[in-house]
Amino acid sequence: MTLSAFDPQPAPAGSVHPVQRHNASLSAKVTRKILVLGATSGIAEAVCRIWASQGAQLFLVARNPEKLAVVAADLKTRGAAYVGTAVADLDDTEKHAELLSHAVNSLTGMDVALLAHGILGDQARAEQDFQHAAQILHTNLVAPISLLTWLANYCVQRRAGLLAVLSSVAGDRGRKSNYLYGSSKAGLTAFLAGLRNRIDREGVTVMTIKPGPVKTAMTAGMRGSEKFADVDKVAQSIVTAVDKRVDTVYVPFQWAPIMWAVRSIPERIFKKLNL
Ligand SMILES: NC(=O)c1ccc[n+]([C@@H]2O[C@H](COP(=O)([O-])OP(=O)(O)OC[C@H]3O[C@@H](n4cnc5c(N)ncnc54)[C@H](OP(=O)(O)O)[C@@H]3O)[C@@H](O)[C@H]2O)c1
Numbered sequence: 550m551t552l553s554a555f556d557p558q559p560a561p562a563g564s565v566h567p568v569q570r571h572n573a574s575l576s577a578k579v580t581r582k583i584l585v586l587g588a589t590s591g592i593a594e595a596v597c598r599i600w601a602s603q604g605a606q607l608f609l610v611a612r613n614p615e616k617l618a619v620v621a622a623d624l625k626t627r628g629a630a631y632v633g634t635a636v637a638d639l640d641d642t643e644k645h646a647e648l649l650s651h652a653v654n655s656l657t658g659m660d661v662a663l664l665a666h667g668i669l670g671d672q673a674r675a676e677q678d679f680q681h682a683a684q685i686l687h688t689n690l691v692a693p694i695s696l697l698t699w700l701a702n703y704c705v706q707r708r709a710g711l712l713a714v715l716s717s718v719a720g721d722r723g724r725k726s727n728y729l730y731g732s733s734k735a736g737l738t739a740f741l742a743g744l745r746n747r748i749d750r751e752g753v754t755v756m757t758i759k760p761g762p763v764k765t766a767m768t769a770g771m772r773g774s775e776k777f778a779d780v781d782k783v784a785q786s787i788v789t790a791v792d793k794r795v796d797t798v799y800v801p802f803q804w805a806p807i808m809w810a811v812r813s814i815p816e817r818i819f820k821k822l823n824l
Pocket of ligand 1: 638639667669716762766
């Protein structure tokens with residue numbers, strides 16, 4: 550299916566401009582139509598629990614059918630007005646157009662898309678094995694660019710929509726302990742900044758979410774993980790940021806000054822640090 554299948558109907562005379570109508574629906578928290586890619590991610594699941602309790606209509610995409618069924622059933626019991634699902638490996642960019650078209654048709658529209666899928670990868674392995682490095686870049690950068698290209702054009706056609714994307718503080722400066730993951734997120738952050746610069750004026754919000762370390766499956770077993778941020782608190786900050794339509798949000802917010810300080814360290818010192 551092509552994008553032309555979604556050509557917006559001309560607004561009747563005297564009707565509310567689509568962008569105004571969209572903003573009103575976001576602030577009133579009425580039944581928003583939300584597409585979630587990587588819906589079994591710990592962070593996405595916690596965000597969806599809040600949206601479900603607000604009565605949102607959700608379409609969930611994940612690659613593991615068993616986990617997806619459990620998440621979908623839980624969100625229905627929490628009050629979601631609608632929960633549609635699709636099983637998909639998001640690395641398969643060839644199928645993105647068909648998948649996204651199916652998702653927005655099932656939702657009969659889309660107000661918000663949350664892109665949450667991602668892999669941490671294994672930095673030590675990626676230093677020796679280019680295929681693994683390429684896999685990290687594909688899942689975290691190439692696949693999101695493919696999804697966002699379709700979603701951005703869909704939203705621009707309607708002059709409405711919010712694209713919320715999970716990048717990371719790791720993209721703010723390369724560190725020896727995770728620079729492959731960090732490069733994928735740095736690329737994603739730069740892509741989002743450029744996309745925002747292109748389509749914000751078209752009434753479409755592009756939101757970059759930069760979490761610090763959060764307690765989810767991705768970080769389980771890491772040294773010090775017991776001190777990582779609580780996923781429900783992170784989810785609440787993301788929901789609030791979506792409601793306010795902010796451009797970039799660090800979660801928890803303390804990561805904004807921390808990363809400012811990290812970025813400010815001169816390279817001659819930074820290169821000697823064990824980070
Ligand atoms: N947790 C943190 O500390 C942290 C910090 C900064 C940024 N982030 C970012 O936040 C996002 C969510 O992370 P999380 O902490 O919620 O991690 P998580 O619980 O490990 O979730 C990652 C999700 O991505 C899915 N996924 C990976 N590759 C996929 C693919 N090819 N197709 C479809 N789904 C795929 C996984 O599916 P399976 O369950 O099937 O593997 C899983 O549901 C990620 O982009 C991550 O990079 C996390």
